[in-house]
Amino acid sequence: MGRPFLPAPAELARDVLDEHGYVVLRDVGGQDSAAEVLGRIGELIPQYSGSPTHEVTYRAGNDGRSYSQSANTILAHTEAPGWDPSPAYLALYCHRQARCGGGHTDLLDVETLLPMLTEEEAALLVEPELVFPAADGRRLRTTMLGSAAGGRRLLRFSFNLLTAGDYDPPLAAAPVEGELPLGPAGRALAHRVSDLFAEFRTRILIPNDGLLVWDNQRMLHARSSYQDKRRHLTRFWVSDRRVA
Numbered sequence: 359m360g361r362p363f364l365p366a367p368a369e370l371a372r373d374v375l376d377e378h379g380y381v382v383l384r385d386v387g388g389q390d391s392a393a394e395v396l397g398r399i400g401e402l403i404p405q406y407s408g409s410p411t412h413e414v415t416y417r418a419g420n421d422g423r424s425y426s427q428s429a430n431t432i433l434a435h436t437e438a439p440g441w442d443p444s445p446a447y448l449a450l451y452c453h454r455q456a457r458c459g460g461g462h463t464d465l466l467d468v469e470t471l472l473p474m475l476t477e478e479e480a481a482l483l484v485e486p487e488l489v490f491p492a493a494d495g496r497r498l499r500t501t502m503l504g505s506a507a508g509g510r511r512l513l514r515f516s517f518n519l520l521t522a523g524d525y526d527p528p529l530a531a532a533p534v535e536g537e538l539p540l541g542p543a544g545r546a547l548a549h550r551v552s553d554l555f556a557e558f559r560t561r562i563l564i565p566n567d568g569l570l571v572w573d574n575q576r577m578l579h580a581r582s583s584y585q586d587k588r589r590h591l592t593r594f595w596v597s598d599r600r601v602a
Contacts, residue, residue, distance in 0.1 A: 371571065374397055375447070379427075380572035383530035384565060389592055393567045394452040399571065400447060400596040406493045411594060414450065416587040424518055425526045426593070432581040434555040435525075436467070437516035437574050437595070440498045443506070444517060446598035447580070449571040452564040453590040460584030463570060464559040465577045466502070468513045474554050482547050483515075483583050488539035491525070507598075512575045520548035555580060564591065571596070 362378045374381040386392045396402060397431075402410040412426070420428035440445050456469060472480060478569060483503040490498045506512040518527050523537040538544055564570045572579065574595075 366485035368537055371395065372570075375399070375571060375573055379577045380465055380560075380562075380570065381384065382562060384567070386451065386569045388567070389451050389453070390486070391418060391450070393594065394590075395569060396447075396449055396571070396594055396596050400598050403445065403595045405593070406594050410480075411592050414591040414593050415589060418502065422528050422530065423526050426581075427476075427589060429531065429584050431583040433517040434552050434578045434580045435516040435518065436513055436578060438492075439502075439516055439519075440492035440496070442492075442498050442500075444512075444514060445574045445595035447571055447595040448574045449569060449596060450564055450569050450591045451594070452566055452570075453586055453592065455564060455566055456586040456589035458584055458586040459501075460582050461586070462561045462563050462582040462588050463563050464555070464580045465572055466555050466559045468511055468576055468578065470558060471551065471554060471578070474558075476552070478525040479547055479550060482521055482540065482543060486540060488544070490516075490519070513578070515553055515578060517548045517553070518582065522543040536561040551578070551587050 360568065362374060362380055363382045363384065371381050380442065383395060386395060393402060405411060405412050414426045416429050417427040424430055426432070436444065437448050455461065484501055487499050487501055490500065492498060500514065502514050504512045505529050516525055518525055519539060521538070522531050522533050559580070562570055
């Protein structure tokens with residue numbers, strides 16, 4: 359199958375996603391064209407605000423948070439783990455990439471991660487149920503690793519939730535043991551996964567007018583910090599349901 363980097367258009371995008379877990383499409387032709395490409399993979403679905411798009415760019419007032427509209431590092435997670443179902447695919451369209459050497463989108467396949475965990479660590483992913491909050495106030499009780507339709511992996515993970523009890527905590531937040539979903543064992547797992555992620559991740563600096571798409575139910579993702587506050591990407595969530 360083709361490499362994860364392809365020129366647009368994206369006839370092979372889904373096949374490359376199935377093989378590699380992600381694909382980068384170059385020279386897409388603008389945000390509207392990016393949305394059209396994604397519509398051939400699945401269906402665009404509303405995000406936290408109810409909009410199908412979210413602007414991933416620096417906004418003043420978020421400097422003290424681990425958040426998409428800060429310039430800070432964001433550690434390993436899957437998107438919207440409290441949604442049922444969680445987004446099948448995530449996509450980032452790049453209007454302007456950071457020119458400071460930062461702002462990478464990092465990815466790691468859960469199939470790469472699992473063999474490196476101990477039996478006890480892997481068991482924490484598949485045995486205990488924990489509560490994943492959703493933005494509308496609902497909460498989903500489930501394991502971090504299960505199965506989706508057809509037997510595919512279905513990963514839900516948040517370093518921040520396991521270590522701070524929140525998806526987007528203040529950087530200086532002190533963990534409260536009683537508020538952590540799995541207590542000290544979950545916090546230790548989060549740090550173990552984060553260390554392995556840092557060692558084995560794939561680092562991607564999305565080119566201008568490029569579109570990165572990845573399997574959100576299979577791949578952990580993170581972001582490196584950056585200084586160039588003109589960096590601007592647009593995020594999409596995509597369902598796994600094909601559109602006729």
